[in-house]
Amino acid sequence: MKRIPVAFLASELLSLLGNAIAGVALPLIVLQSTGSVLGAGLVAAATAVPAMLGGLFTGVLIDRINRRTASIVTDLISAGAVAALPVVDRLVGLELGWFILFGIVGSLGDVPGMTAREALLPAIVRHGGITTERLVGVRESIGALAILVGPAxxxxxxxxxxxxxxxxxxxxxxxxxxxxxxxxxxGVGDLAAESGPATGWAQLREGWRLLFRGSRFLLAVTLINLVLAIVLSALQGLVLPVHFTLLDQPGLLGLVLSSIALGTLVGGGVYAVVGSRGPRRAWFVAGFGTSVLGIATIAVLPAAGFVFVGAFLLGVAAALLSGLLGVLMLERIPDRMRGRILGTQNAILTGAAPVGIVAAAVAVEYAGLAVAAAAFAVVWALAAVVAVTSRALRSLEAAPMKESV
Structure with a gap:
């Protein structure tokens, strides 16, 4: 592998690793500093909305400046927001307000940073002498590696x-x-000079028109990812924690998440090596079929060993689907609108996690744990059937998109 993709993937790993460490360490530090469980929850809640808004509106900026520069700036924002906390602690002492303030600042670098790196992918392929499938597959595996290593x-x-x-x-x-x-x-991050609306708001609306009205493919992929994110958040964030708590084995939840990450690591590696071979339709069907099997296995709430197997299968399927759909979007999103569209999608997915957890809480409260788990499995099975039979997703071979806005 040439230097350019290696450097890009190394940067991706470091950025994701930093986020994974912060995701575990920061709530613990808030608890140590403030002694407030509610405070830790407030920090998480306060950063969610800015993260969504940051992803939603910074896509225009990513489409107007060098994307390499955008990626660097977002990582510097994240680094600065975290580094400010020990500085404030030494100067005046940390209180809850400081955690919320710098949590909001840091969140403005997270989703835009993800978007900037995704927008760079086609240029990495062009300049790095690597296939899109291999780059996307390795990137999926790197994300899983960060999830495995970061919390530990x-x-x-x-x-x-x-x-x-x-x-x-x-x-x-x-x-x-x-x-x-x-x-x-x-030059990797340079944008080609293309015509388009002059103002940022008009550019944002142009991207939204393509995403929500101009392309049935992009809309279908966005909805699929949204449903999957809601279902996974419900299972990981509430159904399984409640299940293992009732079994008096809450520590097993970490092993389930590790099983998903291990499956993603394996699935990403498989897609990186052989993803460019064979018909894409076969990968598509295999990914959805495996995901339904994995989620159904988890939703039965069996013995822990079977939950781990289902989680592993889910991780493999998620990597295959994410890899294939990622490649398709890289081929079909016009480069000049890549930041706007990916930013909007990432913002939507950021908001999916709390929706899934709240929906699971309501379902468990009023229908019971077993019924709630089965309901989310049925929702995903129906989504998979719709996706596999959808006309918008019938043709999966390489075909650059027309900007029908």
Whole structure:
């Protein structure tokens, strides 16, 4: 593999690893500093809306500036927001308001950063001498690796160091991601001069028209990803925690998440190696079929070993589907609108997690755990049938999209 894709993937791993460590360490540090469980929840809630808005509206900016620069800036924002916390702690002491403030600032770098790196993918393929399937597949595996390593690293760091030291280490990880991206040639992030609306608001509306009205393919993919995100959030965020708590084995939840990540690591590797072979339709059907089997196995709420098997199958399927759909979107989203469309999709998916958890809470409260788990499995099975039979997703071979807006 050539230097450009290696540098891009290394930056991706560092950025995701920093986010994974912060996702575990920061709530613990909030608890240590404030002694408030409610405070930890408030920090998470306060950062959710800015993250969505940041993803929604910064796509226009990513479509107007060098995308390599956009990726560097977002990682620097994340690094600065985390590094500010130990500085404030040393100067005046940390209170809940500081965590909320810098949590909001950091969230403005997370979804836009994800969007900027995704928008860079076609240029990495062109300049890096690598197939799209291989790059996307390896990227899926790297994401899974960060999920596997990050929480464990966070736990180890919290055991060895105090909160301020862990925050510095997390900030350095994001800074390193920015520095590695800086090694990419500036030309990788350059945008071709194309005609389009002059104002940012008009550009944003142009992207939304294509996403929601101009392309049945993009709308279908967005809806599929939204349903999957809601179902996964419901199962991971509430159904399984309640299930293992009732069994008096809450620690098993971490093993379920690790099983999903391991499956994603394997599935991403498989897609990276052989994803460009064979008809795409076969990958599409295999991915949906395996995902239905995995979610159905989990939803039965069997013994822990079978839950792990279902979680592994779900991870494999998620990697295959994400890889294939990612390749298709790279082929079919016009480059000049890539930031706007991907940013909108990422913002929608960011909001899916709390929706899934709230929906699961209501279902468990009024229908019971078993019925709620089965209902989410049925929802995904119906979504899979609709996806496989949809006319919008019937043709999956390479075909650049027309901008019918």
């Amino acid at each position: 690293a966070a736990g180890g760091l919290m055991a060895l160091f105090d909160g301020s030291a862990v925050l510095w280490i997390t900030a350095v990880t994001s800074l390193a991601a920015a520095l590695v991206t800086l090694t990419l040639p500036r």
